[in-house]
Each structure stands twice: as structure tokens, then as C-alpha cells.
Amino acid sequence: MIKYLIAGCICLGAVGNQLHGQSASWKIAEGKITTPWADEVNANNPLPEYPRPQMVRENWVNLNGLWDYAIIPKAASVKNYDGKILVPFAVESALSGVSKTVGKDSKLWYKRTITLPSGFKGKSVLLHFGAVDWECEVFVNGQKIGTHAGGYDPFSFDATAALKKSGAQEIVVSVWDPSDNGPQPRGKQIEKPHGIWYTPVSGIWQTVWMEAVPKTYVQSTKQISNLDESSLNVSSVVQNAQAGDVLRVSVWEGAQKVAEGEGAFDNVTVKVPNAKHWSPQNPFLYDLKIAVVRKGKVVDEVKSYFGMRKISVGVDAQGIQRMLLNNEFLFQYGPLDQGWWPDGLYTPPTEKALLFDIEKTKAMGFNMIRKHVKVEPARWYYHCDRLGILVWQDMPSGDIGNRWENRPGVYGLATDKDRSPESESIFKKEWKAIMDATMNYPSVVVWVPFNEAWGQFKTEEIVQWTMKYDPSRLVNAASGGNFTDAGHILDLHNYPEPAMPAPTLFGAKQILVLGEFGGLGLPLDGHTWQTKNNWGYQSFTSKEELFKKYESFMGMMEPLIKKGLSAAVYTQTTDVEVETNGLMTYDRKVVKFPEDKLKQLHEKFYNASLVKLKK
Known part of the structure; x- marks a missing residue:
């Protein structure tokens, strides 16, 4: 799966963007230094890689690219858009093509129209955001499908009920970000940058994407390895599960399955024989498949991975507390x-x-x-x-x-x-x-x-x-x-x-x-x-x-x-x-x-x- 994540997902992302039919009417805003990769940014296909390596499905569409944007007073309704912004770059950045500030008294609006691929028909459709700073509302075809506050965590909404049966689908996002004029987490962002405090970051700043899933699907997973017992514990949140559904977890080393277990969604423990330990010297990763199984049949499956490692505290010969990795001291x-x-x-x-x-x-x-x-x-x-x-x-x-x-x-x-x-x-x-x-x-x-x-x-x-x-x-x-x-x-x-x-x-x-x-x-x-x-x-x-x-x-x-x-x-x-x-x-x-x-x-x-x- 590691090779798949590096190479395969780029093709999937590119296919998704071909569906959008965006023009490349964009250029980087001038005025600041740039990195060597700025010239490699493709406005039709920016950051096309699969955005969630810990929970992989193949049926997805990358929505990065050129969106309409507007900056208007906070209480006003958007009527006209100011131009194009390159998502997922913050509006203040040069790569957004805009390089404008927003501030606590204004809102930033985004709009994009897409056509979904045929493979999405008959599926539930999730709209994912890697991160949006800070508070946003999301609308699909004029219907509000959710709100989110938090500038650093990924979130998703089920857009299925708001989608048209065919044709163009409109996505609109509004964002309010008070920067250092609000109490929310903001890191080093500040309205007036100086010293160790830097330029504000407002709006969408990580990949936006859509994913087609079955009615019953794995929404999230939690994977904790136990190096001392050579085991992995997996719990999952499953949407629309039926009575009798179970979670199946299998551990893979390349094409070889090395362990498997089934059980309740909130507690499946799998013993991993002769487990290889993960460390900076040897960062070995096991592949993982997590599936919802109904009467012996897989109804949803995601691919993931994990490393068998332990971080803990030990005491040295002087009686001083030490940080241990895999039960050994490593500075x-x-x-x-x-x-x-x-x-x-x-x-x-x-x-x-x-x-x-x-x-x-x-x-x-x-x-x-x-x-x-x-x-x-x-x-x-x-x-x-x-x-x-x-x-x-x-x-x-x-x-x-x-x-x-x-x-x-x-x-x-x-x-x-x-x-x-x-x-x-x-x-x-x-x-x-x-x-x-x-x-x-x-x-x-x-x-x-x-x-x-x-x-x-x-x-x-x-x-x-x-x-x-x-x-x-x-x-x-x-x-x-x-x-x-x-x-x-x-x-x-x-x-x-x-x-x-x-x-x-x-x-x-x-x-x-x-x-x-x-x-x-x-x-x-x-x-x-x-x-x-x-x-x-x-x-x-x-x-x-x-x-x-x-x-x-x-x-x-x-x-x-x-x-x-x-x-x-x-x-x-x-x-x-x-x-x-x-x-x-x-x-x-x-x-x-x-x-x-x-x-x-x-x-x-x-x-x-x-x-x-x-x-």
C-alpha cells in the first residue's frame, strides 16, 4: 500500500480534476520570494495526491483548483464574486492568486460547480475538508449541509441528500476568521505580523475532496499498537450499521497476510507474530485492511497501515527519568x-x-x-x-x-x-x-x-x-x-x-x-x-x-x-x-x-x- 499511496493516488487525483474542466486563468500574486516548486503548481490540478493515507478508498474526486471567491462584510449576503482563487491555498497567500486579507469584520466566500463521475451513482457522497481556518458554513445546491469551527482538524459532511440526480452540482463555502482578534487556536498568525508572529491564514488551506461510500461505511478508525504484547487494537466508528455486523481487521506484510481478527466495532485486538518494530533506524510499516462484514460478506473496506512501536518512561542508573523508544533509551x-x-x-x-x-x-x-x-x-x-x-x-x-x-x-x-x-x-x-x-x-x-x-x-x-x-x-x-x-x-x-x-x-x-x-x-x-x-x-x-x-x-x-x-x-x-x-x-x-x-x-x-x- 505504501507504493500505492505515493504513486497510485496521484492518478486518481488527476482523474478527479479532469472531471472539473477548470481553466488555468490564474497566476501567482507578486511581491514576495517563492520556493522552487511555485512554478510547478498546476492550477487545474494542485496537490492531487490522495489526502487521507490512513484510511484509503479508491472512489474519490479531488476538488482542488480554481473556485470563485468574494470578500464581503460579515453580515452581508454574497451576490457577486470578485474573481478566482486557487484552492487549497489561503486567501492571504501568493499561491492563491489573491493575496488579500480578510479580517474579523468580513467573510470569505467560495463557490464551485462540479459534475460527479458515474461511479458515484447509488452511493452516499461525503464532502471532505482537510482544514479550513476558522469557522465555516457549507452549502450544496443551496442547501446548508453543515458548519464547522476549528482551523486545524479535518471534517466531513454527508452531501447525498442535497445532490441533484444529474448535472451540475454547486458547492458554496463561507468562512469567518478573526485571527488574533478572537480566542480560537491560531498558532503564530497575527493581524499585524512582526518578529515571531506571522501573516494570517484564512479560509481553505488543505485539500477539498468528495468520496463515494456505501450506505454502511467506516467513518473513522483508531489504531493502538502494544509492542510488549505484540498486538494491535483497532476500534472504528461505523455509520448505518445493522445488527450482526462485525469489524474484520487483517494485517499484511506486502502480499502476505500475517494476522486477522473479527469482533465488535469498538474493540478488535489482533496478535502480530514476530512483530517488526518501527523506529527511526527501521521505520517498518505493516499494511492494514479494516472491513465491515455482514453475514460473511464485506460491505465496506478501507486500507490503512500501522507501526509497532512504544514510547515510555524509564529510570537510568542515576535515578533520572528517561524517554524510551521500544523500551530502550534513544536521545x-x-x-x-x-x-x-x-x-x-x-x-x-x-x-x-x-x-x-x-x-x-x-x-x-x-x-x-x-x-x-x-x-x-x-x-x-x-x-x-x-x-x-x-x-x-x-x-x-x-x-x-x-x-x-x-x-x-x-x-x-x-x-x-x-x-x-x-x-x-x-x-x-x-x-x-x-x-x-x-x-x-x-x-x-x-x-x-x-x-x-x-x-x-x-x-x-x-x-x-x-x-x-x-x-x-x-x-x-x-x-x-x-x-x-x-x-x-x-x-x-x-x-x-x-x-x-x-x-x-x-x-x-x-x-x-x-x-x-x-x-x-x-x-x-x-x-x-x-x-x-x-x-x-x-x-x-x-x-x-x-x-x-x-x-x-x-x-x-x-x-x-x-x-x-x-x-x-x-x-x-x-x-x-x-x-x-x-x-x-x-x-x-x-x-x-x-x-x-x-x-x-x-x-x-x-x-x-x-x-x-x-x-
């Missing part, structure tokens, strides 16, 4: 990855662009990525799974405004924010949705609900809920400050040089990590978001000076690992807008560090003999 080291693009903002121009950052991270010898206050399209996690990159998943921050307090003898403490009931509800709903959306990826090993106290509230409650909802992963409660003894991890931010939290803090009950450090800046002419006033935490004028400083930091890392450090995060993968402290430039045209030398520096950190675990 986790990777960049802070914000996932921004100068031409697409939240959305990479092409699949090759999305893959580029991950492949470069791996080539530089990192084994982990901290996905910082953003959630990526599903295919990003799929590539981390198959390439072997561990992922720490942040919750996008919002409702920022906590007050830091200087208290003698207290380490990194801020006040929990008193958020409104609406703000709390929005956070909790979207955090659960984000966890659900990324739960099945073996690469995801750490949840990070809060960063540097940005909007942090009811810390104990949120962390305890997160740990209970997913006991198969570790929880980093408060990355970079506002520490508590909640969660598995104590996370220090320190710029620019490496450091580690005090091993004795909170009774030495938590894993010690360096959640951010570095930030070494090197602005390169012709590759910056703006011509001046770019910055890093410490700036240099040449690649040689930059590498020398970084090399000195790496010399400090091994002693910290031996003293108790389990992981570190370097800021950052790429420059982002006015920040020039990336391993690569914002346009990805220059790698600032010699990749082979970085790999040599990093590989010694993964030597398991650096740390002796308690027997």
Missing part, C-alpha cells in the same frame, strides 16, 4: 518545524515541497521534529511514518495574554489564564479533534498542549485529560515555562546555547528535555522575506561562522545527555518571514549548513551506551 533530537511557506503560507506548493523539509531533516541526521503550534496535512505525517521521523505535536496556541510573575526561588512560573467558557470550550474541542486526526500515526510520540504559557489555562485538568485520552503517548505539559509537575516531561527553553532543566525540580519525577535552543541567524540576500530588519537570536555574516558556533553547541550536548537530558529541539528548520534562524532559507533554495557534517555531529548522540538504564 531525540530535531528541529522546531513551523511549517510555513513564503508562497503558500500554511500550505506547501506541491507534494515534493512538503516532502523536501522532512527529507532534509533526515539527511542532516535529526531523528525528530517538533511540529510547532501548527498541524500539518495528513500526508506530512504519513511521510514521517515511512521515513522514520519522531514527531512532537503541539497544540496551536490562542487566546494569548498570560502574565509572567517574578517570584524568588520559583522556576519559570506564569499565571494560568482565566479564559472565558467559550474560549475553554473551543480549545478543548479542537485539541481533541487534533489528537483524533493524528492518533494513528506511529511517528507521533509526544503531545504538547501548551507552549511558553501562551493561553495556558487549567494546566492540571488539560494535562490529565490528555494523558487519559491517549495513554499510549507522552505528554509535555508546558514547553518552555510555566512548569508544573503535571505530565511526563519538564521542558526548558534556552537561547542560544544548550542547557537542561534542574534534575531535582519537582522531585525528579519528569523526563528532562530542552524544548528550544539555538536560533542562530544568517540572513542571505535574495532569500529573505523583507530586505532589512531580519533577525535571529544571534546573527552571523557567513556560513562558516554559523557552523562553527553550531559545532560548539554540539560539543556541549553529549555531557548534558549523560547528566540527564533526553531530548533537544533546535530552532529551526527554515527561516520564517522576518526570522532568519533556519537551517535553510525561507524559500528552501539555500541550505545554510553542510548536511554531511551535521549528520556526523548528530549521529553520536544516538549511541545507546551514553545512558545506562536501571536494571
Whole structure:
């Protein structure tokens, strides 16, 4: 199935777009730097790859492409459209072809007319959105089929009842996004970008697609592997099931079926004999088939995959808590990855662009990525799974405004924010949705609900809920400050040089990590978001000076690992807008560090003999 996901789905996506008959009356908006892939964007067929690798069906249509758009006052009704926008690029981005802001007092409207393929007849038809920032209403042929609030989680509506029997089908979407003028999760977006805060992202920013399914169908799955028992537990939500229906789960290694089990939708456990473990060194993935079976006959089936791996806590010979992968200590080291693009903002121009950052991270010898206050399209996690990159998943921050307090003898403490009931509800709903959306990826090993106290509230409650909802992963409660003894991890931010939290803090009950450090800046002419006033935490004028400083930091890392450090995060993968402290430039045209030398520096950190675990 892995080969199918890389190659086969591109053909399916292309077929879907041929059905749309779109013209290519589009060009990238001018004014900012672009990546090498901007010229490869096809307005008739942008991002055609199958968008949901963890639950694959073949009968689908990609709706990315040129839509009509309008920006009008929030309370007004749309009558005329302003022009064309290239979906799925946010309206503020250059690749949208629009590059306009929306703001809290306006709404963004989309419209598109399509003709469904013959293979959709007699089926239920689902309309899927990878992500829309922030609140949207969706209409099909003038009928409202649903609303959704949340800028980072995928969602779907059943459009069947609103569809005409034949001919043209009209889809209309309205979006309201208050950016930093609302309490909702928004990450680094801000109305007036500056410093570490960036351009707003409004509207559709991930793939839109339709899928034909039988009346009884698998709506979602949850897959949790148990490495110690060599088993996989699968639960599914099934729509329109009948009495006696069961779930059948089969595990495959290539063309060979290695295990199978049947049972209730909410609990099928399959033993996997001689299971191969997933790790950065050996990212082995099993294929998976999940089917609804009625009287021995399959009525719906989806294809998926999983990795057999375990993330846990252990104690070393010094009595220090350590982060373990597959019951062994593995130092986790990777960049802070914000996932921004100068031409697409939240959305990479092409699949090759999305893959580029991950492949470069791996080539530089990192084994982990901290996905910082953003959630990526599903295919990003799929590539981390198959390439072997561990992922720490942040919750996008919002409702920022906590007050830091200087208290003698207290380490990194801020006040929990008193958020409104609406703000709390929005956070909790979207955090659960984000966890659900990324739960099945073996690469995801750490949840990070809060960063540097940005909007942090009811810390104990949120962390305890997160740990209970997913006991198969570790929880980093408060990355970079506002520490508590909640969660598995104590996370220090320190710029620019490496450091580690005090091993004795909170009774030495938590894993010690360096959640951010570095930030070494090197602005390169012709590759910056703006011509001046770019910055890093410490700036240099040449690649040689930059590498020398970084090399000195790496010399400090091994002693910290031996003293108790389990992981570190370097800021950052790429420059982002006015920040020039990336391993690569914002346009990805220059790698600032010699990749082979970085790999040599990093590989010694993964030597398991650096740390002796308690027997």
C-alpha cells in the first residue's frame, strides 16, 4: 500500500480534476520570494495526491483548483464574486492568486460547480475538508449541509441528500476568521505580523475532496499498537450499521497476510507474530485492511497501515527519568518545524515541497521534529511514518495574554489564564479533534498542549485529560515555562546555547528535555522575506561562522545527555518571514549548513551506551 499511496493516488487525483474542466486563468500574486516548486503548481490540478493515507478508498474526486471567491462584510449576503482563487491555498497567500486579507469584520466566500463521475451513482457522497481556518458554513445546491469551527482538524459532511440526480452540482463555502482578534487556536498568525508572529491564514488551506461510500461505511478508525504484547487494537466508528455486523481487521506484510481478527466495532485486538518494530533506524510499516462484514460478506473496506512501536518512561542508573523508544533509551533530537511557506503560507506548493523539509531533516541526521503550534496535512505525517521521523505535536496556541510573575526561588512560573467558557470550550474541542486526526500515526510520540504559557489555562485538568485520552503517548505539559509537575516531561527553553532543566525540580519525577535552543541567524540576500530588519537570536555574516558556533553547541550536548537530558529541539528548520534562524532559507533554495557534517555531529548522540538504564 505504501507504493500505492505515493504513486497510485496521484492518478486518481488527476482523474478527479479532469472531471472539473477548470481553466488555468490564474497566476501567482507578486511581491514576495517563492520556493522552487511555485512554478510547478498546476492550477487545474494542485496537490492531487490522495489526502487521507490512513484510511484509503479508491472512489474519490479531488476538488482542488480554481473556485470563485468574494470578500464581503460579515453580515452581508454574497451576490457577486470578485474573481478566482486557487484552492487549497489561503486567501492571504501568493499561491492563491489573491493575496488579500480578510479580517474579523468580513467573510470569505467560495463557490464551485462540479459534475460527479458515474461511479458515484447509488452511493452516499461525503464532502471532505482537510482544514479550513476558522469557522465555516457549507452549502450544496443551496442547501446548508453543515458548519464547522476549528482551523486545524479535518471534517466531513454527508452531501447525498442535497445532490441533484444529474448535472451540475454547486458547492458554496463561507468562512469567518478573526485571527488574533478572537480566542480560537491560531498558532503564530497575527493581524499585524512582526518578529515571531506571522501573516494570517484564512479560509481553505488543505485539500477539498468528495468520496463515494456505501450506505454502511467506516467513518473513522483508531489504531493502538502494544509492542510488549505484540498486538494491535483497532476500534472504528461505523455509520448505518445493522445488527450482526462485525469489524474484520487483517494485517499484511506486502502480499502476505500475517494476522486477522473479527469482533465488535469498538474493540478488535489482533496478535502480530514476530512483530517488526518501527523506529527511526527501521521505520517498518505493516499494511492494514479494516472491513465491515455482514453475514460473511464485506460491505465496506478501507486500507490503512500501522507501526509497532512504544514510547515510555524509564529510570537510568542515576535515578533520572528517561524517554524510551521500544523500551530502550534513544536521545531525540530535531528541529522546531513551523511549517510555513513564503508562497503558500500554511500550505506547501506541491507534494515534493512538503516532502523536501522532512527529507532534509533526515539527511542532516535529526531523528525528530517538533511540529510547532501548527498541524500539518495528513500526508506530512504519513511521510514521517515511512521515513522514520519522531514527531512532537503541539497544540496551536490562542487566546494569548498570560502574565509572567517574578517570584524568588520559583522556576519559570506564569499565571494560568482565566479564559472565558467559550474560549475553554473551543480549545478543548479542537485539541481533541487534533489528537483524533493524528492518533494513528506511529511517528507521533509526544503531545504538547501548551507552549511558553501562551493561553495556558487549567494546566492540571488539560494535562490529565490528555494523558487519559491517549495513554499510549507522552505528554509535555508546558514547553518552555510555566512548569508544573503535571505530565511526563519538564521542558526548558534556552537561547542560544544548550542547557537542561534542574534534575531535582519537582522531585525528579519528569523526563528532562530542552524544548528550544539555538536560533542562530544568517540572513542571505535574495532569500529573505523583507530586505532589512531580519533577525535571529544571534546573527552571523557567513556560513562558516554559523557552523562553527553550531559545532560548539554540539560539543556541549553529549555531557548534558549523560547528566540527564533526553531530548533537544533546535530552532529551526527554515527561516520564517522576518526570522532568519533556519537551517535553510525561507524559500528552501539555500541550505545554510553542510548536511554531511551535521549528520556526523548528530549521529553520536544516538549511541545507546551514553545512558545506562536501571536494571
